Amino acid sequence: MLGKKGSGFWLLIYSAGLLGVLSGLFFLSLNPDNEFNKFQEIFTQGHEEVYGTLRNAEFDVIKSNQEVKYHTFGTTNEFGENGGYAKDNLCDKREGFTVLDFENCNPDLEANYLELFKRNFNAPAVNIVGSSVNGSLGALNYETGMENIKIRYERDNSFNQDTFLDFNFLSGLLDRIKECKAKKQNLNTCTAVEFEQKGEYAFFTIENDKNGLMILEEGIKIKKPAFKFAVENTL
Amino acid sequence: MRKGIGQYPMFVYGLIILVLTLILALILFGPRLDFSFSPEKNEGYGSLDINLMNYLRTPVIIENLKFSMMDLIAYSFSNNDFTLLQERTENIFKLAYQDECLWDISFELEGDKKSFSNLNEVNFKGERAEFDSAIAVIPTLDGKAINVRLKEIC
Numbered sequence: 001m002l003g004k005k006g007s008g009f010w011l012l013i014y015s016a017g018l019l020g021v022l023s024g025l026f027f028l029s030l031n032p033d034n035e036f037n038k039f040q041e042i043f044t045q046g047h048e049e050v051y052g053t054l055r056n057a058e059f060d061v062i063k064s065n066q067e068v069k070y071h072t073f074g075t076t077n078e079f080g081e082n083g084g085y086a087k088d089n090l091c092d093k094r095e096g097f098t099v100l101d102f103e104n105c106n107p108d109l110e111a112n113y114l115e116l117f118k119r120n121f122n123a124p125a126v127n128i129v130g131s132s133v134n135g136s137l138g139a140l141n142y143e144t145g146m147e148n149i150k151i152r153y154e155r156d157n158s159f160n161q162d163t164f165l166d167f168n169f170l171s172g173l174l175d176r177i178k179e180c181k182a183k184k185q186n187l188n189t190c191t192a193v194e195f196e197q198k199g200e201y202a203f204f205t206i207e208n209d210k211n212g213l214m215i216l217e218e219g220i221k222i223k224k225p226a227f228k229f230a231v232e233n234t235l
Numbered sequence: 236m237r238k239g240i241g242q243y244p245m246f247v248y249g250l251i252i253l254v255l256t257l258i259l260a261l262i263l264f265g266p267r268l269d270f271s272f273s274p275e276k277n278e279g280y281g282s283l284d285i286n287l288m289n290y291l292r293t294p295v296i297i298e299n300l301k302f303s304m305m306d307l308i309a310y311s312f313s314n315n316d317f318t319l320l321q322e323r324t325e326n327i328f329k330l331a332y333q334d335e336c337l338w339d340i341s342f343e344l345e346g347d348k349k350s351f352s353n354l355n356e357v358n359f360k361g362e363r364a365e366f367d368s369a370i371a372v373i374p375t376l377d378g379k380a381i382n383v384r385l386k387e388i389c
Contacts, residue, residue, distance in 0.1 A: 022260045026264065211300060212301060220309075
């Protein structure tokens with residue numbers, strides 16, 4: 001380069017030109033009305049708003065699911081303690097257990113659970129799948145407005161909460177007991193489920209040993225989910 | 236003067252201007268070249284939020300039965316006994332941060348505030364002086380709201 005004629009001149013021109021161009025770019029970058037600066041600012045704001053909205057939605061769903069869980073705790077407790085009915089049911093009672101006679105007191109477990117669950121709880125679509133209660137509390141809507149970007153986000157606030165009750169097993173057990181009684185068989189050998197015999201009644205308590213319920217009863221109480229009922233057993 | 240000798244001062248001036256231009260450009264544009272479009276600190280949805288979510292959903296055994304940390308928080312406020320909550324919280328964050336971060340978590344229900352941290356246990360050597368924080372609201376059994384705030388410096 002040094003050996004070429006005029007190379008010093010062209011390097012001077014190039015350097016001066018580069019200084020001019022870069023100076024111009026620098027002053028452009030200081031101008032807030034510059035399109036690139038505007039785009040960068042809008043894009044960054046949009047990015048923050050999107051992630052902020054997703055974050056808020058996720059935490060709202062966690063809170064909502066926790067509320068559903070506490071409602072389920074209450075429902076499972078009342079349902080289980082009263083042989084598949086509400087606590088104000090009209091069935092006969094023995095030692096605090098609801099007596100199932102399979103005529104007037106013959107609970108449809110899933111239907112009764114759903115009815116109890118929906119009481120004092122505004123969930124438009126609820127159903128039972130396996131041992132869980134599924135449903136939706138509608139949609140969570142988020143809208144953030146900025147000068148140049150509007151973000152609308154809708155998230156389905158659905159839930160899938162374990163009831164801690166095995167409806168299939170419990171329905172099967174009730175059917176077996178009903179059959180045993182119809183055939184006048186001994187419940188001990190007929191059901192293969194342990195119960196406590198007191199007087200003329202068999203008292204059943206089917207417990208879930210893994211998961212717990214947290215209930216407000218004169219303060220907070222922790223207990224096992226249990227399905228309790230009594231049936232007349234004179235054999 | 237021999238033909239071409241006059242080129243040398245121009246070359247030297249040009250070289251000096253070029254070097255100065257590049258240094259100036261580096262100084263002026265250097266800090267502005269970070270076009271990452273990443274959200275500002277605390278504004279987005281970051282790993283701290285995920286840490287807080289994972290913490291809240293962590294399973295915990297209370298009286299031999301399975302619950303989550305959210306249940307334990309509500310349970311602790313109802314019983315006004317935070318021993319188990321503190322123990323479980325310290326175990327979880329010790330496992331998550333492994334003494335590489337400072338963390339502080341606080342729980343507030345109607346002005347009643349409890350907080351746990353490892354501030355006195357870890358000799359932190361990080362550079363950042365400010366805490367990042369993530370906040371969640373969780374319900375109690377009677378419908379009140381507990382504010383949970385997790386702060387960390389890593």
